[in-house]
Amino acid sequence: MDFQLNEEQQMWQNVVHNFVKEEIKPYVSEFNEKEEMNWDAIHKMGAVGMLGMSVPEKYGGSELDAISSAIAIEEIAWGDGGTALTLEAHNELGCAPVATFGNEEQKEKFLPSVTSGKGKLTALALTEPQAGSDLRNVQTRAKRQGTEWVLNGTKMWITNAGAAEFIVTLAKTSPEENSHNMSMFIVPTDTPGLHIAPPEKKMGAGCTHSHEVRYEDVHIPNAYLLGEEGRGLHQTLHTLDGGRISIAALSVGIAQSAFEEAVKYAKERESFGKPIADHQAVQWMIADAATEIHAARLMVYHAAWLKDMGKPFTKSGGMAKLFATEMAERVAYKAIQIHGSYGYSREYPVERMYRAARLMTIGEGTSEIQRLVIARKVLKDS
DSSP states (O other): OOOSOOHHHHHHHHHHHHHHHHHTGGGHHHHHHHTOOOHHHHHHHHHHTOSOTTSOGGGTOOOOOHHHHHHHHHHHHHHOHHHHHHHHIIIIIIIHHHHHHOOHHHHHHHHHHHHSSSSOEEEEEOOBTTBSSOGGGOOOEEEEETTEEEEEEEEEEEETGGGEEEEEEEEEOOSSOSTTSEEEEEEETTSTTEEEOOOOOOSSOTTSOEEEEEEEEEEEEGGGEESSTTOHHHHHHHHHHHHHHHHHHHHHHHHHHHHHHHHHHHHHOEETTEEGGGSHHHHHHHHHHHHHHHHHHHHHHHHHHHHHTTOOOHHHHHHHHHHHHHHHHHHHHHHHHHHGGGGGSTTSTHHHHHHHHHHHTTTTSOHHHHHHHHHHHHHHHO
8 A cells, every 4th residue: 555645746736835825825814804716816726737627638627636636625725725615616516527528519618718717717506595415306497498408496505606607507307206307507607597696695715605596597509418418416426426525635724724823823822831732731632633634634535546546436535525524623623722812813814714614514515414425335335
């Protein structure tokens, strides 16, 4: 068993880390307070290869292996969890379905502009007011009319919708109640009838935006059906499997950053005549955090390795997502505890990290859904 990153992966990690250190981390407090996306940094990511990590080079992407993609998301999250979520949603939820299920014409038409850094981003629209974890309850409809599809419905909490060039949309295409009654569509955001609401006001992660999206008689060509009709649920679950590895990696990045802040503060802050790092209570919190971060990172790499090897990774991805997201919240909590009252102040970054980490146990499959996925795989295989 080889636990070392290869030379190419190490070089990539250094490139992304240095980019984040220079372009994201110094400005993260400012952009989060204003709840604005760091567009200057996002545009520069195109030249580095971070906007097309799941896209073949033929269409402008960098075509990275799953481990390298996880490395990049972790490093971006080390700088800012919200920006990392924006990039994760763009790469794994918006670009990946088109790269995986799209035909040659669709890939050539839609991918190069969103991977270059010169255009907009992408989004995936699944969640609805009455359908979050329960995808079978999706109410958005797509009906074929001649050479077009007409979409009607409402989606909620769609990351990047307001900054997207197109939104990959899941809609019901059949009244039958089975697993083949939904399809995916590529919906350009300039299509008449598509309405994107202002960003939702959230607890944290201010550098990423989520929106309500309404489809009111949205007409798109038949050619914008993504993959086969009736395969939408299958395509969605496949997409989410990959996305969960990235959310796990993102959580490791948030935890790593909070951990570093906690260690730094513990060495500087003194109580009872010595640095608080010398107190056993603080040392135990640091030891627990270091151990959990290490374990979560290994789980992420293992799930990504399985994906790269073409092996089943649904269970491992769910485990990584479950453990890493809950771990990040615990580590951020302990980082605030180590900072004491200062940890609750916006003058210190750990409270922002805690608020960002809180989202990760909800998005792209809640912790409860991960437990269901894991348990069903275990019971099926036993």
